[in-house]
Amino acid sequence: MPNSIPNSWMPNADMSRIHLHWTAGGHKANSTDIKSYHILVEADGKLVRGIHSIAANAPGASGPRASHTKNANTGAIGVSLCCMRQARERPFNPGPSPMTEPQWKQGLAVLAQLADRYDILVTPTTILSHAEVEPNLNIAQNNKWDIVRLAFDDRFQGPRGVGDQMRAQVATLTGGGAAPAGTGGDDEDFIPNDTKLPRFRVVDVSPSRLNFRRSPGGEKVGSLPERTVVERIGVFGEWWQVRTRLGFVGFVHSGFLRPV
Numbered sequence: 001m002p003n004s005i006p007n008s009w010m011p012n013a014d015m016s017r018i019h020l021h022w023t024a025g026g027h028k029a030n031s032t033d034i035k036s037y038h039i040l041v042e043a044d045g046k047l048v049r050g051i052h053s054i055a056a057n058a059p060g061a062s063g064p065r066a067s068h069t070k071n072a073n074t075g076a077i078g079v080s081l082c083c084m085r086q087a088r089e090r091p092f093n094p095g096p097s098p099m100t101e102p103q104w105k106q107g108l109a110v111l112a113q114l115a116d117r118y119d120i121l122v123t124p125t126t127i128l129s130h131a132e133v134e135p136n137l138n139i140a141q142n143n144k145w146d147i148v149r150l151a152f153d154d155r156f157q158g159p160r161g162v163g164d165q166m167r168a169q170v171a172t173l174t175g176g177g178a179a180p181a182g183t184g185g186d187d188e189d190f191i192p193n194d195t196k197l198p199r200f201r202v203v204d205v206s207p208s209r210l211n212f213r214r215s216p217g218g219e220k221v222g223s224l225p226e227r228t229v230v231e232r233i234g235v236f237g238e239w240w241q242v243r244t245r246l247g248f249v250g251f252v253h254s255g256f257l258r259p260v
């Protein structure tokens, strides 16, 4: 069970993006780290609050703030994983303080909690790694490579390879919002709109619900309870476009659907 961010660390503020970094330091947050980021995740998953409030980076705020991303700090929350001291990108060597899997998972939980709190959609330009700031936002960043590699898993590489995996996971963690009336419903009385379309059942989300989104990884417009049956209209990588029994069309993460 990941740690939760205390509410007191998340003041009201008009924030539009979250950037995930690593510190390029050791496994614990040091005095430099807490000046640079809003929230730090240590190797064991412990959360450490930075000196500057998230609200200090809101548009229009004056005074000291967390400078975590060159020319892209306004409206941006800086989250950083304490790791990767003396790491090398090529050939890849994570060094003596590699990112740990619990730390990564905790980082994703932090992103999801912040996304919910500040109502930030899960998209490549709103929740992204530092390595994606240059390609996704077109703001130069001096060869920053946090995060193009996961020290414990080499399946995901590169700014977008890691970033897309990050967002897919964050999207499944966000939510809990109420479904629009009739979005889900009992599968018992499900009547297919088109019997040629394959049908799938929502599994493994209980007691939570599966986020139902306007676009792949995009705006959350509802949620589907366990056992809801949907028709699959289209496949967009790991995101599937589906239709519910009352005709709502949206996107869900395919990892929680099983053929009926």
Ligand SMILES: [Zn+2]
Pocket: 020, 021, 022, 068, 130, 144, 146
């Ligand atoms: Zn960074």
